[in-house]
Amino acid sequence: MSEAPPEGLFLIIEDDALFGRVLARALARRGHRVALAATVEEALRLAPELAPERVVLDLNLAGASGLPLIAPLLAIVPECRIVVLTGYASIATAVEAIKLGATHYLAKPADVDAILAAFAPQPPGTQAAPPAQPLSVRRLEWEHIQRVLAEHDGNISATARALRMHRRTLQRKLMKRPVRG
Amino acid sequence: MSEAPPEGLFLIIEDDALFGRVLARALARRGHRVALAATVEEALRLAPELAPERVVLDLNLAGASGLPLIAPLLAIVPECRIVVLTGYASIATAVEAIKLGATHYLAKPADVDAILAAFAPQPPGTQAAPPAQPLSVRRLEWEHIQRVLAEHDGNISATARALRMHRRTLQRKLMKRPVRG
DNA sequence: CCCCTGCGCGACATTTTGTCGCACCCGCGC
DNA sequence: GCGCGGGTGCGACAAAATGTCGCGCAGGGG
Numbered sequence: 001m002s003e004a005p006p007e008g009l010f011l012i013i014e015d016d017a018l019f020g021r022v023l024a025r026a027l028a029r030r031g032h033r034v035a036l037a038a039t040v041e042e043a044l045r046l047a048p049e050l051a052p053e054r055v056v057l058d059l060n061l062a063g064a065s066g067l068p069l070i071a072p073l074l075a076i077v078p079e080c081r082i083v084v085l086t087g088y089a090s091i092a093t094a095v096e097a098i099k100l101g102a103t104h105y106l107a108k109p110a111d112v113d114a115i116l117a118a119f120a121p122q123p124p125g126t127q128a129a130p131p132a133q134p135l136s137v138r139r140l141e142w143e144h145i146q147r148v149l150a151e152h153d154g155n156i157s158a159t160a161r162a163l164r165m166h167r168r169t170l171q172r173k174l175m176k177r178p179v180r181g
Numbered sequence: 182m183s184e185a186p187p188e189g190l191f192l193i194i195e196d197d198a199l200f201g202r203v204l205a206r207a208l209a210r211r212g213h214r215v216a217l218a219a220t221v222e223e224a225l226r227l228a229p230e231l232a233p234e235r236v237v238l239d240l241n242l243a244g245a246s247g248l249p250l251i252a253p254l255l256a257i258v259p260e261c262r263i264v265v266l267t268g269y270a271s272i273a274t275a276v277e278a279i280k281l282g283a284t285h286y287l288a289k290p291a292d293v294d295a296i297l298a299a300f301a302p303q304p305p306g307t308q309a310a311p312p313a314q315p316l317s318v319r320r321l322e323w324e325h326i327q328r329v330l331a332e333h334d335g336n337i338s339a340t341a342r343a344l345r346m347h348r349r350t351l352q353r354k355l356m357k358r359p360v361r362g
Numbered sequence: 363c364c365c366c367t368g369c370g371c372g373a374c375a376t377t378t379t380g381t382c383g384c385a386c387c388c389g390c391g392c
Numbered sequence: 393g394c395g396c397g398g399g400t401g402c403g404a405c406a407a408a409a410t411g412t413c414g415c416g417c418a419g420g421g422g
Contacts, residue, residue: 091286135269137344163318338367350410367419381407382405
């Protein structure tokens with residue numbers, strides 16, 4: 001077990017134990033070797049010894065963002081490909097993640113095939129087509145909030161002030177899942 | 182304020198002539214030199230001679246995607262920073278754009294300050310948050326609605342469908358005054 | 363003339379806010 | 393240790409905003 005992985009090992013960094021195990025099992029069933037980490041610390045502890053080839057990284061790890069994990073992971077295992085998977089997807093964090101070196105960024109729910117596909121190197125000629133419809137008002141609001149929130153380093157109070165909205169309201173909006181569209 | 186030197190030339194690649202000119206004027210008023218291109222061809226023709234330092238790139242250029250422009254632009258002017266600005270934002274195209282080398286990706290109702298900020302290096306919590314006051318959620322919503330409404334030639338029903346909001350709600354929002362801030 | 367679509371608006375049940383208040387953590391200077 | 397200032401999470405409740413239904417009315421085809 002302590003040998004260098006001959007075949008690509010998956011490291012799933014996932015807060016939600018249930019989801020993590022389901023994903024792990026699904027990947028294992030497809031013949032992949034899988035490891036699971038539930039916290040930032042655990043991930044950083046496991047990464048050096050496992051040297052995972054592919055990482056599925058959840059953001060929102062017990063309240064802490066998973067974004068800051070990307071750089072350290074790449075420092076430890078430069079070759080590894082990291083796919084970010086989050087239930088609170090936003091353009092702001094997507095841009096950040098990719099800039100930090102993530103391979104791809106997916107919104108939950110995402111099926112296993114989509115996750116695996118995200119690791120695959122650029123399927124040729126796969127230019128993402130712009131959506132036919134503009135963002136819904138709700139979605140746009142979510143994106144804007146995420147952007148401003150990021151600008152304020154996740155400080156909810158400061159963000160609420162910047163957006164001139166009540167902190168309580170912002171809290172509530174952040175708890176909800178981003179609407180699709 | 183240590184403003185960026187007026188050296189850097191902006192190249193705005195924008196389909197919508199009105200929006201393009203407004204943006205160009207806003208940037209010019211802040212002491213930047215600005216050029217405007219309305220099509221992919223024009224952009225590629227202008228890029229070599231202008232060697233823009235910063236590019237504002239709209240996706241949806243007369244139906245064609247602006248994404249394929251990123252690579253050629255970077256090939257022509259390797260140093261230039263490209264901010265994608267689109268009215269049809271999506272996480273998928275955002276990821277694509279960043280992977281292709283774009284500096285940032287913004288959804289369209291974006292004020293000039295946000296656009297300028299997007300060119301700044303920033304990531305690891307550098308300088309204290311610039312006093313750039315983001316648009317309030319209300320204001321953002323208003324701008325977005327107006328944009329989509331214009332795209333649908335003032336058709337309220339169609340706009341409501343596009344925004345996936347109830348026509349009655351849209352009517353009510355339109356009756357109110359354009360909130361500011 | 364009928365049908366379809368868009369517009370404006372009343373009425374009413376739901377949701378979402380705005381607002382207060384309170385408890386609980388820090389980090390900091392005294 | 394202690395008080396203070398700021399941030400966070402969350403309950404409670406009244407005040408708005410929104411979702412929904414349902415008219416009536418206006419064009420424009422077929």
